Amino acid sequence: MKAIDIIINHKGGLHARPAGQLVGVSGKFESKIELEFEGKKAAGNSILKILSLAVPEGATFTAKADGPDADGALEAIKSFIEALD
Amino acid sequence: MRDFGGGSLSENIRLNYRLARLLLYIRSGGGHLKPIVKGFATGQAKIIKEYDHNHEDEVQLSPEEELSLLQNAIDNVDGAIDRMIDTANSRNDSLTSSIMEVHKMLLADEALITEIEDEIHKGHSARKSVQNVFDTWISTFKAMDNDYMNERSTDLMDIQSGLISAIVNPSASSGNEGSQKDQYPIILFTPELTPSQLASMNVDMLKGIVTKTGGETSHAAIMCKSLDIPMVVGNYSDQIEEDSRVLLDGVTGQVYINPHEEVYLQFKDQTSAYNNFRSKLERMTHEGLLVHDGLQVNLGDLDDLNKAVEAGAQGVGLFRTEFLFMKSKSVPSEEEQYTAYKKVLSSFGERPVTIRTIDIGGDKALPYLNMPKEENPFLGYRAIRMCLGSHEDLFRDQLRAILRASVHGKARIMFPMIANTQEIIKAKEILKDEQDKLIQEGIAFDTEIPVGIMIEVPSAALLSHHLAKQVDFFSIGTNDLTQYTMAADRMNNDVAYLYSYFEPAVLSLVQHVIESAKANEIDVSVCGEMASDPMAIPLLLEMGLEKFSVSPSRVNASRYIYTQLNPLKGDQKLQLLDFSLERKDLFNQSEAYMQKIFNQELSWL
Numbered sequence: 001m002k003a004i005d006i007i008i009n010h011k012g013g014l015h016a017r018p019a020g021q022l023v024g025v026s027g028k029f030e031s032k033i034e035l036e037f038e039g040k041k042a043a044g045n046s047i048l049k050i051l052s053l054a055v056p057e058g059a060t061f062t063a064k065a066d067g068p069d070a071d072g073a074l075e076a077i078k079s080f081i082e083a084l085d
Numbered sequence: 086m087r088d089f090g091g092g093s094l095s096e097n098i099r100l101n102y103r104l105a106r107l108l109l110y111i112r113s114g115g116g117h118l119k120p121i122v123k124g125f126a127t128g129q130a131k132i133i134k135e136y137d138h139n140h141e142d143e144v145q146l147s148p149e150e151e152l153s154l155l156q157n158a159i160d161n162v163d164g165a166i167d168r169m170i171d172t173a174n175s176r177n178d179s180l181t182s183s184i185m186e187v188h189k190m191l192l193a194d195e196a197l198i199t200e201i202e203d204e205i206h207k208g209h210s211a212r213k214s215v216q217n218v219f220d221t222w223i224s225t226f227k228a229m230d231n232d233y234m235n236e237r238s239t240d241l242m243d244i245q246s247g248l249i250s251a252i253v254n255p256s257a258s259s260g261n262e263g264s265q266k267d268q269y270p271i272i273l274f275t276p277e278l279t280p281s282q283l284a285s286m287n288v289d290m291l292k293g294i295v296t297k298t299g300g301e302t303s304h305a306a307i308m309c310k311s312l313d314i315p316m317v318v319g320n321y322s323d324q325i326e327e328d329s330r331v332l333l334d335g336v337t338g339q340v341y342i343n344p345h346e347e348v349y350l351q352f353k354d355q356t357s358a359y360n361n362f363r364s365k366l367e368r369m370t371h372e373g374l375l376v377h378d379g380l381q382v383n384l385g386d387l388d389d390l391n392k393a394v395e396a397g398a399q400g401v402g403l404f405r406t407e408f409l410f411m412k413s414k415s416v417p418s419e420e421e422q423y424t425a426y427k428k429v430l431s432s433f434g435e436r437p438v439t440i441r442t443i444d445i446g447g448d449k450a451l452p453y454l455n456m457p458k459e460e461n462p463f464l465g466y467r468a469i470r471m472c473l474g475s476h477e478d479l480f481r482d483q484l485r486a487i488l489r490a491s492v493h494g495k496a497r498i499m500f501p502m503i504a505n506t507q508e509i510i511k512a513k514e515i516l517k518d519e520q521d522k523l524i525q526e527g528i529a530f531d532t533e534i535p536v537g538i539m540i541e542v543p544s545a546a547l548l549s550h551h552l553a554k555q556v557d558f559f560s561i562g563t564n565d566l567t568q569y570t571m572a573a574d575r576m577n578n579d580v581a582y583l584y585s586y587f588e589p590a591v592l593s594l595v596q597h598v599i600e601s602a603k604a605n606e607i608d609v610s611v612c613g614e615m616a617s618d619p620m621a622i623p624l625l626l627e628m629g630l631e632k633f634s635v636s637p638s639r640v641n642a643s644r645y646i647y648t649q650l651n652p653l654k655g656d657q658k659l660q661l662l663d664f665s666l667e668r669k670d671l672f673n674q675s676e677a678y679m680q681k682i683f684n685q686e687l688s689w690l
Contacts, residue, residue, distance in 0.1 A: 009412065009414065012233060015233060016187045016240075017183070017187065020186070020187060020190040023190065045195055045196070046194050046195060046197070047187075047190045047191060047194055048194045048196060048197050048222065049196050051226075051234070051237060052222075052225055052226065052229075052234075054229050054231050054234050056231070058452075082414075
């Protein structure tokens with residue numbers, strides 16, 4: 001299991017559109033992806049659960065990956081979040 | 086097709102028959118419904134009934150059969166969403182299609198589907214399982230302390246009701262209320278307007294919307310705004326009958342059901358007056374570029390640049406540069422800033438752009454600036470204070486970027502939060518120093534660049550007659566000036582009763598600043614919310630203010646008020662500036678004055 005912290009500076013935080021796109025990014029990897037914010041957890045393949053974390057703009061959440069391509073998955077998620085404008 | 090305008094004989098008889106229950110106002114808590122999207126609409130009521138959650142379970146099938154019912158329903162709703170996306174795309178409605186794309190993703194959510202399937206395996210029907218699982222998620226989102234997330238419960242309700250009707254009636258094309266066929270004008274009454282209701286309607290015939298819940302930030306409200314469909318929200322009566330004749334006033338929030346013909350005729354006049362008024366305002370956008378009326382626009386983000394340019398203003402009265410710093414993970418380089426300033430300056434060409442140096446710190450902290458947390462951020466280390474202190478380098482970079490960009494248009498530099506003369510002198514020294522460096526480096530800039538200050542700290546307002554000798558212009562920031570003068574945090578509801586720029590103390594400071602500027606022949610404008618408040622404009626005009634800076638969406642209305650009021654002279658003007666009066670009297674006096682001049686147009690402004 002690998003984990004990294006990611007800051008989201010995107011306006012409105014992790015709202016519907018980025019949450020949906022994040023599911024798409026997670027889906028490209030074999031590893032099991034999980035996000036964690038303020039003690040709440042969400043599977044990386046569920047837009048509903050990611051939305052329910054309600055990660056606001058400027059907050060830091062944790063992304064975890066378990067599997068053969070965990071490093072790549074976390075890197076991809078981090079760059080996806082940072083590339084949101 | 087029914088012809089509302091004609092008033093046929095049978096129609097009149099029917100109306101007369103209904104005279105007994107004439108003019109059934111629908112009221113919420115003793116008032117009108119809350120107007121969300123302005124406008125006037127006439128049509129026939131189309132009522133969407135509240136979904137009955139107490140509905141008993143029907144015949145129970147085996148889990149396998151229930152699972153296949155569920156799968157079928159999911160496919161149906163998914164297909165319906167696809168059709169809605171197509172329809173939305175065909176009318177270039179990207180907002181609706183992006184919302185429907187989110188619905189599509191939610192419907193495909195594995196975690197959600199698994200939860201429903203688990204319920205079915207426990208022996209519940211597909212309908213009951215969909216209801217329970219969605220209800221839980223809906224209440225989760227409703228309980229969140231975040232307007233945006235609260236509104237997502239509407240999206241879930243929308244999908245839930247689509248799925249349930251597809252399960253109950255598998256043969257029907259689900260997710261579609263069948264309204265595409267509506268051929269006469271409709272006023273829709275729905276407990277909660279869902280995006281798919283809107284997407285499945287014939288929007289050409291959808292003239293108005295009445296809902297029980299839904300705020301300004303709901304998807305539905307945003308869509309109604311973009312489609313220009315009047316919308317009101319409130320607890321309407323469940324007694325309203327389908328096909329009743331409805332008049333909807335999206336300005337006051339009044340809804341008339343089966344009104345008397347006289348009411349209808351009056352309403353019709355008002356509708357055409359409103360529509361004429363709207364087109365008159367729109368024409369002013371184009372004419373606005375030709376007149377020199379001192380109306381400027383506020384700009385806070387490059388995303389709004391086109392809107393600001395197209396608003397037809399005489400330049401930018403306030404360009405807030407904070408967004409450059411907020412959006413970035415580290416201090417934006419001189420080059421990045423130069424590019425942004427150049428873009429804005431060249432977009433406005435010969436029209437001046439007033440660039441305010443960074444107004445940050447305290448409450449608007451930036452992680453990369455390592456600012457200490459403060460007890461009292463609004464009275465703390467922010468804006469020009471940190472630029473003249475620990476963050477002089479950042480200030481110098483910004484000034485260099487503005488100076489370099491100044492050759493691409495008509496730039497003006499403005500310092501925020503100035504409290505005394507010393508701060509102006511120090512800021513100007515630094516500016517002079519950067520100008521000298523640029524000259525040495527042989528880099529071109531506008532050597533005549535005007536330098537001004539925000540007047541938002543009461544001490545600066547009080548001494549404005551002295552400060553005016555140091556600068557080329559003043560811009561009065563009425564939002565902060567009000568909160569500092571009244572010592573009332575405008576975000577704090579408990580002291581909100583004090584926060585008003587109609588307070589005589591605030592007004593007399595504003596007047597003093599305007600007079601100081603005029604006496605010293607420097608430029609002065611107001612850039613806070615006050616500048617576009619219809620009730621405040623006559624006061625500002627009477628103080629002699631000639632320049633207003635407002636948000637792009639307020640340009641037309643403000644220009645209209647300004648052009649109507651400005652030629653008024655002598656006895657047409659009222660003595661509005663008697664500061665021995667109380668604030669509510671000052672306001673009422675101004676409102677009565679505006680009412681006299683604008684009549685019903687006042688509520689449309």
